[in-house]
Amino acid sequence: MTLTEEKKEKKIETLEEATIRFAGDSGDGMQLTGGQFTNATAIVGNDLSTLPDFPAEIRAPAGSLAGVSAFQIHFSSKEIHTPGDILDVLVAMNPAALKTSLKDLKPGGMLIVNTDAFTETNLKKAGYEENPLEAEINQKYQVFPIEISRLTQLALEDMNLPGKVVDRSKNLFALGLMYWLYTRPMDTTIDWLKKKFSKDPVILEANLKVLKAGYHYGETTETFISNYEIKHAKLLPGKYRNITGNEATVLGLVAAHELTGLTMFLGSYPITPASDILHELSKYKNLGIRTFQAEDEIAAIGAAIGASFAGGLGVTTTSGPGICLKSEFTGLAIKTELPLIICDIQRGGPSTGLPTKTEQGDLLQVMFGRTSESPIPILAAATPGDCFETMIEAVRIAVKYMTPVFFMSDGYLANGSEPWRIPQINTLPKIEVKFRKEADGFYPYLRNPDTLARPWALPGTPGLEHVITGVETEQITGKICYDPQNHDAMIKIRAKRIAQIENDIPDIKTIFGESKGDLLILGWGSTLGSINAACEQLLKQGYKVANAHLRYLNPFPKNLGEFLKNYKKILIPEINLGQLRLLIRAKYLIDAQGFNIVGGQPLKVNGIVEAATKLLKA
Amino acid sequence: MAISNQSQYTKADFESANDIRWCPGCGDYAILSAVQGVVPALGIPKEKFVFISGIGCSSRFPHYMSCYGFHTIHGRALTVATGVKSINPDLSVWVITGDGDGLSIGGNHLIHAIRRNQDFKILLFNNRIYGLTKGQYSPTSELGKKTKSTPYGSIDNPINPASVAIASGATFVARTVDKNVKHMMEVLKKAAAHKGTAFIEIYQNCLVFNDNAFEGFTKKDVKDDHSVYIEHGKPLIFGKNHDKAIKLNGFHPEVINAANGNIKETLVHNEHADDRGLAYVLGQMGVENEGLPVAFGVLRQIEQPTYQERLFEQEKLAKEKSLSGGLPQQTLEQILNAGDTWMVK
Numbered sequence: 001m002t003l004t005e006e007k008k009e010k011k012i013e014t015l016e017e018a019t020i021r022f023a024g025d026s027g028d029g030m031q032l033t034g035g036q037f038t039n040a041t042a043i044v045g046n047d048l049s050t051l052p053d054f055p056a057e058i059r060a061p062a063g064s065l066a067g068v069s070a071f072q073i074h075f076s077s078k079e080i081h082t083p084g085d086i087l088d089v090l091v092a093m094n095p096a097a098l099k100t101s102l103k104d105l106k107p108g109g110m111l112i113v114n115t116d117a118f119t120e121t122n123l124k125k126a127g128y129e130e131n132p133l134e135a136e137i138n139q140k141y142q143v144f145p146i147e148i149s150r151l152t153q154l155a156l157e158d159m160n161l162p163g164k165v166v167d168r169s170k171n172l173f174a175l176g177l178m179y180w181l182y183t184r185p186m187d188t189t190i191d192w193l194k195k196k197f198s199k200d201p202v203i204l205e206a207n208l209k210v211l212k213a214g215y216h217y218g219e220t221t222e223t224f225i226s227n228y229e230i231k232h233a234k235l236l237p238g239k240y241r242n243i244t245g246n247e248a249t250v251l252g253l254v255a256a257h258e259l260t261g262l263t264m265f266l267g268s269y270p271i272t273p274a275s276d277i278l279h280e281l282s283k284y285k286n287l288g289i290r291t292f293q294a295e296d297e298i299a300a301i302g303a304a305i306g307a308s309f310a311g312g313l314g315v316t317t318t319s320g321p322g323i324c325l326k327s328e329f330t331g332l333a334i335k336t337e338l339p340l341i342i343c344d345i346q347r348g349g350p351s352t353g354l355p356t357k358t359e360q361g362d363l364l365q366v367m368f369g370r371t372s373e374s375p376i377p378i379l380a381a382a383t384p385g386d387c388f389e390t391m392i393e394a395v396r397i398a399v400k401y402m403t404p405v406f407f408m409s410d411g412y413l414a415n416g417s418e419p420w421r422i423p424q425i426n427t428l429p430k431i432e433v434k435f436r437k438e439a440d441g442f443y444p445y446l447r448n449p450d451t452l453a454r455p456w457a458l459p460g461t462p463g464l465e466h467v468i469t470g471v472e473t474e475q476i477t478g479k480i481c482y483d484p485q486n487h488d489a490m491i492k493i494r495a496k497r498i499a500q501i502e503n504d505i506p507d508i509k510t511i512f513g514e515s516k517g518d519l520l521i522l523g524w525g526s527t528l529g530s531i532n533a534a535c536e537q538l539l540k541q542g543y544k545v546a547n548a549h550l551r552y553l554n555p556f557p558k559n560l561g562e563f564l565k566n567y568k569k570i571l572i573p574e575i576n577l578g579q580l581r582l583l584i585r586a587k588y589l590i591d592a593q594g595f596n597i598v599g600g601q602p603l604k605v606n607g608i609v610e611a612a613t614k615l616l617k618a
Numbered sequence: 619m620a621i622s623n624q625s626q627y628t629k630a631d632f633e634s635a636n637d638i639r640w641c642p643g644c645g646d647y648a649i650l651s652a653v654q655g656v657v658p659a660l661g662i663p664k665e666k667f668v669f670i671s672g673i674g675c676s677s678r679f680p681h682y683m684s685c686y687g688f689h690t691i692h693g694r695a696l697t698v699a700t701g702v703k704s705i706n707p708d709l710s711v712w713v714i715t716g717d718g719d720g721l722s723i724g725g726n727h728l729i730h731a732i733r734r735n736q737d738f739k740i741l742l743f744n745n746r747i748y749g750l751t752k753g754q755y756s757p758t759s760e761l762g763k764k765t766k767s768t769p770y771g772s773i774d775n776p777i778n779p780a781s782v783a784i785a786s787g788a789t790f791v792a793r794t795v796d797k798n799v800k801h802m803m804e805v806l807k808k809a810a811a812h813k814g815t816a817f818i819e820i821y822q823n824c825l826v827f828n829d830n831a832f833e834g835f836t837k838k839d840v841k842d843d844h845s846v847y848i849e850h851g852k853p854l855i856f857g858k859n860h861d862k863a864i865k866l867n868g869f870h871p872e873v874i875n876a877a878n879g880n881i882k883e884t885l886v887h888n889e890h891a892d893d894r895g896l897a898y899v900l901g902q903m904g905v906e907n908e909g910l911p912v913a914f915g916v917l918r919q920i921e922q923p924t925y926q927e928r929l930f931e932q933e934k935l936a937k938e939k940s941l942s943g944g945l946p947q948q949t950l951e952q953i954l955n956a957g958d959t960w961m962v963k
C-alpha cells in the first residue's frame with residue numbers, strides 16, 4: 001500500500017460491541033433491512049441479539065408515530081445476552097422515527113437521518129413544531145444529515161424507473177451505508193436480492209446499485225471519519241445459523257415429529273405473533289406433517305385433540321387471546337389424558353392488548369385458567385434458540401405422561417434472533433412412544449405404576465374399544481361415575497401425576513454467581529438475557545449475587561425450595577406484575593421481591609441492576 | 619376403508635353394557651337402535667367405528683355403543699372428528715349432535731366441516747328444545763315458543779338445519795324421523811355409503827320438554843298429508859290417498875292435485891343435481907314455508923373429493939417432489955442446517 005493510498009483509506013476502529021437501530025415508516029422496509037444486516041452480522045461471526053418492533057396495523061398512516069417500524073440489533077465480539085438497552089447508532093428514515101427512537105440513543109451517539117423525509121407535513125405528523133435537526137440536537141449527538149431519498153434517485157437516474165420503485169429502494173442505501181460503517185460484507189444481501197428478483201433483472205440491478213451507492217457513500221464522502229470493525233465472537237465451536245424463536249419452535253416440532261415417529265398434526269388459527277409457526281410448519285408436508293388452519297381457535301385445539309386420540313401428535317399454536325378460547329378443550333385434554341402441545345406465544349394484553357409487543361402476562365392463565373383442579377405441565381423457552389430444545393422436552397413430557405403441555409414463548413423470542421449452534425442429530429433425545437395393543441387386561445384408566453400414565457389405545461385396535469369423555473369417570477375402568485369418593489380420588493390422581501414429573505426434570509442451577517449469596521435473581525422465559533447481563537454487571541461490582549432461570553414452571557424443579565434458601569433475598573424480574581413471584585411465594589413461603597415493567601418491551605438490564613442494588617442495600 | 623365382503627356382526631355386537639340414561643320413551647332410543655341395526659352389515663370391522671359427540675342428551679350416544687367413542691365438549695365434536703380423520707382416514711367416524719349442540723354453540727364448526735367435505739357422518743338429532751338443561755328453546759324452536767327461558771314466547775326466527783347444510787355445500791343431506799325406523803335405517807345406509815360429509819337431520823321427540831313436536835309427521839291420520847317421502851328419479855307424490863303432488867312454479871313449490879292426472883307437471887327428484895337449488899327448495903318445504911309437506915329422504919347426494927382425499931393427495935405430491943429433489947429440504951439434518959450457516963472453530 002502506498003502512502004497516498006493509505007491516506008485515502010479511512011481508519012478502521014475496532015470495537016467490542018455496538019447497538020444500532022433502523023427506524024422508519026412501516027412502508028420503509030425496516031424489518032427487511034434489519035434482517036439483512038443481521039444475516040451479514042451472523043456470517044461475520046459476531047454474537048448478536050435482535051429486537052424487531054413493528055406496529056400492529058399493517059399500513060398505519062404514512063409518516064405517523066403509530067406507523068413507525070424499527071429493528072434493533074446488538075452485536076459483539078463477546079458473548080451478549082440482550083438486544084441492548086441504549087443505541088450507539090440510530091438510523092431515522094423520517095421525523096416520526098426520530099421522535100419515537102431518539103430517547104434511546106446514547107448521548108454522543110450517531111444519528112443518521114434521511115433529511116429528505118423531514119418535510120413540513122412529516123414534521124407535523126410526528127408532532128414537531130419545528131425541524132429538530134435545526135435545534136440543539138447537534139450538541140447532544142453526532143448528527144449525520146443525509147439526503148438518502150435524493151441520493152437514491154441519483155443512483156438510479158439513468159434507469160428511468162417509476163418514482164415509487166425508486167423511493168422504495170432507499171432502505172438499501174441505508175443498509176449499504178451501515179454495511180460500510182461496520183465493515184460487513186454485502187454478499188449475503190447481494191445473493192438474497194439475486195434470488196428474490198431473479199425474474200426481474202431491472203429491479204435487481206436497481207437494488208444492487210442503491211445498496212452499493214450507500215456503501216460507497218460511506219467510503220468516499222467526507223461525512224464519516226472512520227468506520228468500525230467488530231471481531232468475531234468466541235462462541236462454542238460448531239456450525240451456526242441465525243434463528244428466531246418462531247423458527248426454532250418450528251424446528252423443534254419437526255424434530256419431535258421425527259424423534260417420536262408420530263404424525264404431527266398442527267391445528268391453528270392465525271394470530272400474532274404465533275402465525276409464523278403455522279406458515280413455516282405448513283411447508284413440511286413432504287415429511288408427513290399435517291397442518292390445519294381451522295375456522296377458529298377452538299376448532300384448532302379440538303382437531304389437535306382428535307389427532308392425538310387417533311395416534312398423532314396434536315399441536316396447537318396461539319397467543320393469549322387464543323388460550324382463553326382453548327381453555328375448555330384444554331380441560332378436556334387434561335380429563336381424557338391425551339398428549340397435546342399448546343404453544344402460547346405471549347403478547348401484550350389484556351384483551352387484544354398489544355399484538356406485536358411482548359409480555360409475560362399469561363403464566364397464571366396457563367397455570368390456572370380452567371375449571372376446577374386441572375393441572376398441566378408448563379415449560380418456557382428462554383432465548384430464541386432455546387425454543388428448539390424446550391419444544392422437544394415439552395413433547396417428551398406430553399407423550400411419556402399422556403398429558404397436554406404448555407409451551408411458552410413470547411413476542412420478543414418469536415421475532416428476535418440470535419446465533420444458534422445447530423445440534424447434531426445424534427445428540428437429540430429419542431422419544432419412545434408405546435401404543436397399547438393387547439386386549440387382555442386393558443382398561444382405559446389403568447395406569448402405568450411408574451408414570452401414572454394411562455394407556456394410549458388407538459381407535460382401530462381390535463378389542464380395545466372404549467369411550468373417553470369429559471364427564472368424570474371411574475378410576476381404572478373409565479366409565480362415567482358420579483361417586484363422591486371416586487371424584488376426590490381422581491382429582492388427587494390428576495394432581496399427583498403432574499406433580500411427580502418433578503422427578504424427571506433437571507434440578508435448577510445457578511447460571512452466574514455462587515451457589516450461596518446475598519441475592520438470587522430468578523427468572524423465567526425471555527428475560528434470561530437481561531437477567532444474565534444484569535447479574536454479570538452486579539458480580540463485576542462485587543456483589544454476592546447469582547441468577548437462575550426456570551424452564552419448568554409446572555411442576556417446578558424438585559430442588560427449587562431448597563435452592564432458594566441459599567440466598568438471603570430473591571428478586572424476580574418479570575414482564576408482568578409478579579406472576580411467577582406469586583407462585584413462588586405461595587409454594588415456598590418466601591418473601592420474593594419483584595421487578596416488573598410491563599411496557600411491551602424486553603426488560604432493560606439497567607432496570608434490573610438498579611432494582612437488585614436497591615434490594616441488596618435495603 | 620377396509621370393507622370385508624360378508625359381515626359377521628349382529629346388532630348385539632354394537633350394544634354396550636352401560637345403562638342407558640335417556641328418559642323412557644325418548645326418541646333417542648329409536649335412533650340408537652337404528653344405528654345399531656345398520657352398522658353390523660356395513661362390512662366394516664367393529665374397531666374402525668368411532669362415535670364422537672358433543673354435549674346434550676343426544677351426545678350420550680357413544681356411551682351406548684360398544685365402539686370407540688369420544689364424548690367431547692359442547693358443540694365441538696366436529697372439530698375432534700376432523701383431527702381423528704386427518705390422522706387415520708381408515709376409520710368410520712360418526713358424529714352425534716343435536717340442534718343446540720350442532721346449530722347453536724357448534725354452528726360455526728358445522729358450516730366448516732361441511733364445506734370441507736370432511737369424510738364423516740353427522741347425525742343431528744333435532745328435538746327443537748334443550749333437553750339436558752331442562753327445557754330452554756333451541757335454535758330450531760318455532761317462533762313464539764314458550765319455554766322456561768321464553769315465558770313470553772321466543773322472538774327468534776328458527777334455523778332450518780337442512781338449509782344450513784345445503785348452503786354450506788353439503789354433498790349429502792337427508793332428513794328422517796325417529797318414529798319411522800325403517801326409513802331412518804335406509805337413510806343411514808345411504809349415508810354410510812356416501813364418501814364425504816353425510817349430514818342427516820333426524821326429527822327426534824323429546825317427550826319431557828317438547829312432546830309431540832313432530833306429531834304432524836308421525837301421527838297416523840295426518841302424517842301422510844304433511845310429509846312427502848322423496849326418492850331419486852321419482853315424482854313427489856304424497857297424501858293419504860296418493861292424490862297430491864308437488865310442482866315447481868319457478869322457484870316455488872306448489873301442491874297440485876295428482877288425482878286429476880297432473881302427473882306430467884309433478885316435480886321429479888334428482889338428488890345428484892350439481893346445482894344446489896332443488897335440494898334447497900325441497901329442504902325448505904314445510905319448515906321455512908308453510909302449507910307444504912316436509913320432505914323426508916335424501917335431499918342431495920353428489921360426488922366430490924373429500925378433505926381427506928385432498929389432504930393425502932397433497933401430502934403424496936409433496937413427498938414425491940421432495941424425493942425428486944424439487945423441494946430444498948428433505949431430512950431433519952438438512953432442515954436444521956438450512957439457510958446461511960457458518961462454522962466456529
Ligand code: SF4
Pocket residue numbers: 639640641643644645646675745749750823824825826827
Ligand atoms: S330430556 Fe328429552 S331428549 Fe333428553 S333424554 Fe329426556 S326425552 Fe330424550
